[in-house]
Amino acid sequence: xxxxxxxxxxxxxxxxxxxxxxxxxxxxxxxxxxxxxxxxxxxxxxxxxxxxxxxxxxxxxxxxxxxxxxxxxxxxxxxxxxxxxxxxxxxxxxxxxxxxxxxxxxxxxxxxxxxxxxxxxxxxxxxxxxxxxxxxxxxxxxxxxxxxxxxxxxxxxxxxxxxxxxxxxxxxxxxxxxxxxxxxxxxxxxxxxxxxxxxxxxxxxxxxxxxxxxxxxxxxxxxxxxxxxxxxxxxxxxxxxxxxxxxxxxxxxxxxxxxxxxxxxxxxxxxxxxxxxx
Numbered sequence: 124x125x126x127x128x129x130x131x132x133x134x135x136x137x138x139x140x141x142x143x144x145x146x147x148x149x150x151x152x153x154x155x156x157x158x159x160x161x162x163x164x165x166x167x168x169x170x171x172x173x174x175x176x177x178x179x180x181x182x183x184x185x186x187x188x189x190x191x192x193x194x195x196x197x198x199x200x201x202x203x204x205x206x207x208x209x210x211x212x213x214x215x216x217x218x219x220x221x222x223x224x225x226x227x228x229x230x231x232x233x234x235x236x237x238x239x240x241x242x243x244x245x246x247x248x249x250x251x252x253x254x255x256x257x258x259x260x261x262x263x264x265x266x267x268x269x270x271x272x273x274x275x276x277x278x279x280x281x282x283x284x285x286x287x288x289x290x291x292x293x294x295x296x297x298x299x300x301x302x303x304x305x306x307x308x309x310x311x312x313x314x315x316x317x318x319x320x321x322x323x324x325x326x327x328x329x330x331x332x333x334x335x336x337x338x339x340x341x342x343x344x345x346x347x348x349x350x351x352x353x354x355x356x357x358x359x360x361x362x363x364x365x366x367x368x369x370x371x372x373x374x375x376x377x378x379x380x381x382x383x384x385x386x387x388x389x390x391x392x393x394x395x396x397x398x399x400x401x
Contacts (some may be wrong), residue, residue, distance in 0.1 A: 124171045124174075124363065124385040124387055125175075125239040125396065126147060126175050126384075126385055126388060127141065127316045127384045127385055127387040128145065128260060128307075128356075128383070128384045129143070129144050129145075129147050129149075129150045129247040129381060129382065129383050129384075129388045130142060130143050130144060130150065130356075130362075130381065130382040130383075131144050131149075131150040131151075131152065131380065131381050131382075132134070132369050132377040132380050132382075133378070134374060134377075134378070135369075137320045137369055138329070139267070139366070139369055139374065140310075141362065141366060141382065142268070144381075146177060146179050147175055147176050147381065147383065148179050148180065148183075149158035149367060149400055150382075150383075151176075151290065151350045151352070151381050152331050152350075152379075153288055153350065155185070155258070155259070155347060156287060157185075157258045157259070158253070158254045158257060158258055158260065158286040159258075159259055159260070159261075160251075160254055160258070160260045160262060160283050160285060160286045160287055161259060161261050161262070161286070161287060161288045161289075161290065161372065162192075162261075162262045162263075162264040162280070162282050162283065162288070162289050162290070163262070163263050163264060163265070163289075163290050163292060164264050164265040164275075164289055164290070164291050164305065164340055164342075164344070165265060165267065165272070165273055165281040165291045165292040165293055165334070165340040165352075166191075166267040166270050166271045166272040166273040166292060166293050166294055166297070166306075167207060167269075167270065167271030167272065167292065167293060167295075167296060167297070167342075167354050167355055168271075168292050168294050168352070168354025168355055168383070168385075169263055169265065169267075169269070169292045170195055170196065170263060170383055171354070172290070172352055173189060173261050173263055174189065174198065174201075174230075175298075175335035175342045175385070176261065177189050177230045177259075177261055178230065179213055179230055180228065180259050181227070181228035181230045181259075181326070182222070182227065182228060183228060183257050184226060184227060184228040185257075185258040185261075186229055186230065186256075186257040186258045186259075187224070187229070187230045187231070187257055187258065187259050187261060188229060188230075188231050188232075188233060188253050188256060188257040188259075188260050188261070189230060189231070189232045189261045189262075190233050190234050190242075190244065190250060190253065190260070190261070190262055190263075191234055191242060191243070191244045191262060191264070192207070192244040192246075192250060192262055192263070192264045192280075192281035192283060193248060193263065193264065193265060193266045193280075193281055194237060194241045194242065194243050194244070194266055195232075195234065195241065195263050196240055196241055196242075197232075197240055197241060197242050198232055198393075201232050202215075202219075202222070202229075202231050202232065203231075203232045203233070203242070204228070204231060204232070205233070205234070205236050205242075206233050206234070206235065206245065206264055207245050207246075207247045207249070208245060208246070208249045209239075209253060209255075209256075209282060211254060211300075212231075212233050212253060212256060214232075215224070215233075216231070216251065216256060217258060226255050228401055231257075233245075233253070233373070235251075236385040239365065244281070247283060248283065249277060250262070251283045251284050255283070260283075260287075262282075262283055262299075264280040264281050264282050264283070264286075264289075265279060265280040265281070265355060266279075267307045268307050270294075270297075270305060270306060270307035271293060271294025271295070271296045271297035271300075271305055271354075271355065271390070272293050272294065272305060272306045272307070272325065272330065273306065273307040273308060273336075273340070273355070274298040274306065274307070274308045274309065274311040274312060274314065274315060274338075274339055275308070275311075275339070275340075275342050276311060278307055279342070280290065280342065280343055282343045282344070285345055286344075287348060288348035288349070288350060289341075289343070289344035289347050289349050289350070290349075290350045290351075290352050291334055291341060291344070291349065291350070291351050291352065292340075292354055293333075293334060293340070293353055293354065294351070294354050294398075295331055295349075295353055295354065295355045295361040295364050295365055296355050297325050298325055298327055298330060298360075298361075298364045298368075299324055299325065299331065300324060300325055301322075301323065301324055301325075302321070302324070302325060305325055306325060308397065309323020313315060314336075314339075315332055315333055315336050315338055315339050316329075318333065322327055325366050327365075327367035327368040327371055328367075330364075330368045331368040331371035331372045331376075332371075334368070334372070334376075335351075335372055335376050337360050338360040341366045349379065350377065350379050350380070350381065351372075351379055351380040351381070352380075352381050352382075352383065353365040353368065353369075353380065353381070353382040353383070354383050354385075355384070356382045356383060356384045357384050362382065365380075365382045365389075370396045371380065374385065
């Protein structure tokens with residue numbers, strides 16, 4: 124997918140307003156602290172946003188490795204090194220050093236072969252060493268079974284040691300939908316809302332609470348840079364839902380939110396770029 128539009132929230136005249144940005148990196152307002160690990164958690168749009176960010180960083184001359192500590196679909200038209208450990212990835216880069224010496228930067232995807240066209244994460248200790256091979260290591264650290272929003276259970280997300288920033292994602296398609304259909308692990312909602320009565324359908328206010336709760340999407344990221352990413356803002360109504368959710372969070376969190384919309388190019392999964400040695 125190709126990034127169509129991206130926004131951030133800024134305060135103006137005492138109000139939280141959307142402002143268009145030139146890139147996802149700009150909207151997220153993170154710093155490059157090479158080498159660094161950035162993890163993606165939550166629901167809808169994690170993989171798409173992660174690869175979009177990888178392309179932006181590679182275009183700025185950064186060496187980027189994309190992987191997962193859980194599972195991701197194997198991407199199409201990208202270089203993939205199937206590997207269960209750090210050494211295999213290091214050897215792959217050495218064998219293909221002509222390709223990976225580009226001054227314009229590069230992106231490499233790695234993980235172990237899994238069923239159904241997916242890659243699964245290597246052992247966490249091996250994954251964490253990958254940062255020695257790149258400037259930025261992007262890690263999909265959560266799974267949501269294609270749901271736009273998620274509440275994590277015990278043991279989730281799987282964040283690598285020394286992660287610098289966590290980007291908590293949500294798909295705006297969840298708003299207005301029944302909890303049991305749109306929210307992965309919706310039965311864990313009491314961990315977020317306590318004994319309060321919940322609406323039958325997901326509201327912007329509920330989304331804001333899940334995204335900022337340490338029992339929700341922010342789980343494990345309390346001591347890290349944390350950003351919130353509203354994906355699937357493909358209509359004016361979804362943009363307005365993002366605005367409502369940001370306002371419900373208040374200025375403390377709204378300043379750390381970004382909003383995206385992507386073009387679909389039809390090339391989501393499976394395949395590797397030709398001409399590289401495995």
